[in-house]
Amino acid sequence: MAVKVIIPTPLRPYAGKKESVELQAATVGEAMSSLTTLFADLKRHLYTDDGRLRSFVNVYVNDEDIRYLRGDQTPLREGDILSIVPSIAGGTQN
Amino acid sequence: MSGRSLRVPEALVQRIHAHGVETYPHECCGALMGKDGETAREVVELLPLANRRNDSPRNRFEVTAEDVQMAEKKASELRLEVVGWYHSHPDAPARPSEFDREHAWPWYSYIIVSVQQREPRDTTSWRLRDDRSAYDSEAIESVAEPASI
Numbered sequence: 001m002a003v004k005v006i007i008p009t010p011l012r013p014y015a016g017k018k019e020s021v022e023l024q025a026a027t028v029g030e031a032m033s034s035l036t037t038l039f040a041d042l043k044r045h046l047y048t049d050d051g052r053l054r055s056f057v058n059v060y061v062n063d064e065d066i067r068y069l070r071g072d073q074t075p076l077r078e079g080d081i082l083s084i085v086p087s088i089a090g091g092t093q094n
Numbered sequence: 095m096s097g098r099s100l101r102v103p104e105a106l107v108q109r110i111h112a113h114g115v116e117t118y119p120h121e122c123c124g125a126l127m128g129k130d131g132e133t134a135r136e137v138v139e140l141l142p143l144a145n146r147r148n149d150s151p152r153n154r155f156e157v158t159a160e161d162v163q164m165a166e167k168k169a170s171e172l173r174l175e176v177v178g179w180y181h182s183h184p185d186a187p188a189r190p191s192e193f194d195r196e197h198a199w200p201w202y203s204y205i206i207v208s209v210q211q212r213e214p215r216d217t218t219s220w221r222l223r224d225d226r227s228a229y230d231s232e233a234i235e236s237v238a239e240p241a242s243i
Contacts, residue, residue, distance in 0.1 A: 009175060009176075009201065010199040010200060010202050011201075013200075013201065014224075041224075044225070044226055045199055045200070045226070054197075055197075058159040065159075085162055085163060086159065086162060087156060087158050087159045088155075088156065088162060088179050089155065089156045089193075089197040090154070090181055090190070090193060090194035090197055090198070090204070091147075091150075091153045091154035091155055091181070091183075091191065091193055092121075092153045092183045092184070092186040092193075
């Protein structure tokens, strides 16, 4: 399936300065894997060292959060649009 | 110091301080909307946001992905972009914590204001390094009015 991944502005320097990338993928997991294979420098900002999606990184398929779908296993259809959106978190040490 | 600087109109610095005092002893947070140029970055407007960490607002803040999308839409309507985020550290230094670092992306400017006993103190700005190892300090250049980049 040909799908489009929208790259958020802060991560564009790690994705060839592209606003979006078109990929062939059958699931969200495949799309994310292809994306980070194509642009290896993206990986550390999306995934922890042990390969889990960072807690503040959210992935949407056509505006639907994949946490409410089937996560990485969410199937994709031709023309689907994936968006990567951070939540912003922080605070003091204690 | 990264050698970078962030232009912020003095009136907006004062609004960040006022927000930090208003929410004290809880953390405040908001979006920095502005323009990112080749050599300079400028904040033109703020979007104060609710701290969604109701369980631990004294030492944590969260802007949900929905609020991030809303801020991006708002910035776009103003022909600006979200160039970063601000938050307060109540009764703590204006330095990024390890928790801040784990939850950050490069490129964004992260302004932190220290609010001590309801008084705004130091205000700093930071950018995460490409390799996520640490933050670099970014000088805040306080300007009278927004300038065009």
